Amino acid sequence: MSDFSEYFPYAAALVIAIPFLVLLRQFVYTYINLKNQELKLLSVKSNSENKTHSYERMTLFLERIKPSNLIQKFDKHLAVHEFIFLTEKTISEEFEYNASQQLYITKNSWQNIVDSKNAVIDLLHKTYESLNNNPDLEEFKTVFIMNYMNENDFIGATIEDLRREILIIA
Template identity: 40%
Template sequence: MEDRLIESIGYILPAVVTGFVAYYMFNGFIKQQDSDKKLAFLAQKKKDSLPIRLQAYERMLLFCERINPVKMLVRIKPISENTNEYLQLLIASIEQEFEHNLVQQIYISNDSWTAIVAAKNAIINKLKQVEETVNSANELRETVLIDYSKKLPPTETAIAFIKSEVKKII
């Protein structure tokens, strides 16, 4: 009886050991396959989202170019000599451009979005400050153009930030 028990253990033990080895090998193989599939999926997702993100950065760069005070004041001429009307026209133009591109914040970094909003607000504040000190719409226009010919507008800072962000993701 003892011989049969030892003989049975002799047959069962290698089968159990082989079973455990096979289980761990297949389990490791399956985990590796899952990991590879997840990495491939993430790589494909990143590849698919890259054009959308780049387009968002392009649109925000264009927004910054359009609200650049020098370019905007050349593009939008005063319709009357009323300073407040011209200021409201300029602010409305900036806000309209901003609202048109508002959804792009989903695709760009928070830092880029913050830089863009700060540039927009700085330009509006500058326009309001100058409006308080001038007497006509043309004088507002000339004063802002002269001020920004001496120093870089805030949009240039935002554009530089956008460009650095794009370099990081490419």
């Protein structure tokens, strides 16, 4: 039979190394978990910032398409049909520019934004059709504003919905 004394140094090294390796493994495991939690928190924070930014951008879009703001755009010497064309083009381009924001906004709010945009464009055309005589631009703008004021403030309602949602998110 062989003498176990020649294996004693190896056994002692193993007895000392095993607890050290177990503690090292536990430290690495805990460190990785903490880093994963940190990444999740950063991701949630970034997502929240994206949502907030989206709500801000869409509120700004809605403010820009309010008839009271639209009538201040473009040259005063345009024909009414030119004003309508340029206004509709501006609204559509800005909407397309902001279309990616729908990723961060609820479906209901996004639909309200789309409906508001379409309602403003429809109001432009309905106002023009309602004026049989060839109106000048100032007359058209006045009737356009009056028509908007006689309807429900759909843009204001949409902005208020966005405001309520952002308070829930924050």
